[in-house]
Amino acid sequence: MPTEARPGTGEQAKQHALAQLRQAILHGEMAPAQRLVENELAEQFGVTRASIRAALIDLEAQGLVERIRNRGSRVRVVTVEEAVAITECRMVLEGLCAAKAAVAASDEQLAELTELGTAMTKAVADGEPVTYSELNQELHAKVREFSGQRTAVDLLERLNAQLVRHRFQLALRPGRPQQSLSEHLVMIEAIRARDPQAAETAVRAHLTSVIEALRD
């Protein structure tokens, strides 16, 4: 998945440079259900309509945009129920990754997790929810990476991309970081102990809590 939007020198594949459209959506620069007109996008990004078209097909497959026959494309809106369903899938898949990571991670990687844990603790103590949210994502990403389960990682990245909008809301909720933090620390500890069963349980407990929070 070439999400690297680095059109700097070669500018060889403009269609890949259009993965910046993906970034635009992920960064919330496109309104929730904004219409995506191919011509406008083509002009905006300085490429041809065919490239935009290919990019939109890609994004549709990733569940980020919706395309209706002869009617155009919109950025897909994820309802709360969908967000819950997605998070349920995340729950079991990340549980799998955590269990694998507990077995497969190197000692250096374990140290990285520990480091992240202290950083997150500090972020919560300092009352910086944004920093915490970023560290949060980094932690989950590292666990996925250390699992070596490429299939699960692919699926999870696809799922996570659909949740950007809901994630922000969650991080800013008062009291939420505190609960989240303790759950994460349990998770890290389980992986450090190289106990796959405990790691999976911890991850599922955490995401169960996220689901409850999502339901408001």
Added chain:
Amino acid sequence: MPTEARPGTGEQAKQHALAQLRQAILHGEMAPAQRLVENELAEQFGVTRASIRAALIDLEAQGLVERIRNRGSRVRVVTVEEAVAITECRMVLEGLCAAKAAVAASDEQLAELTELGTAMTKAVADGEPVTYSELNQELHAKVREFSGQRTAVDLLERLNAQLVRHRFQLALRPGRPQQSLSEHLVMIEAIRARDPQAAETAVRAHLTSVIEALRD
């Protein structure tokens, strides 16, 4: 995901008619690593290259074909390790579905599962591995359907599509249907008992056994 290939009357969207390419791959009509030249496919299916192109992008997102810059497309070959990784993901996701189905299924739906169980028992007794394999898939599909978890179902269908080639090999292995059958019956019983925990455990036990079988 409009995989409905029904070009019968309108023949309106040729690009959708090209989802028959998907069928061709799934039915094994394309060699394992066969080259897929856009021009050839365009002529073969009687559509333009642009449509084929869009279809290939779709199939790439589904993990069925591989596309390399300026080099073309091939049908993706799934190694044994990948098949194991995919099945691990299936394991946790189907576990989720089974747990949900145990709670959400109607009594009629439970009856359907029971019926399938007896049919599978008969197929094994009669020594018909092909019939058994079909019933097997039907059972898994029904469990997914009854769960009402659309996200998980989408992911699972994507994953299953990548396993077609390996599935056949497995079903024809001597002794395999017998073991598989008993695992399936446990699974059905757990769902009928409306015990989500037991259902998830049963599914995971079954797919763990499949993974071991995959490893030869």
Added chain:
DNA sequence: GCCGACAGAATTGTTGACAATATTGTCCGA
């Protein structure tokens, strides 16, 4: 005043041709 039909505008779907790139085969020299 309301409803259906019709024309106009906007947008996507499709087509064919052209440019960029990688592979393959060939030729020359050592």
Added chain:
DNA sequence: TCGGACAATATTGTCAACAATTCTGTCGGC
């Protein structure tokens, strides 16, 4: 005979124009 450079070929990537479809606004009839 072997190795490297170079041309020929095949294939994908990109582009602009055309056709088909859908939506919008207006008009005429009831």
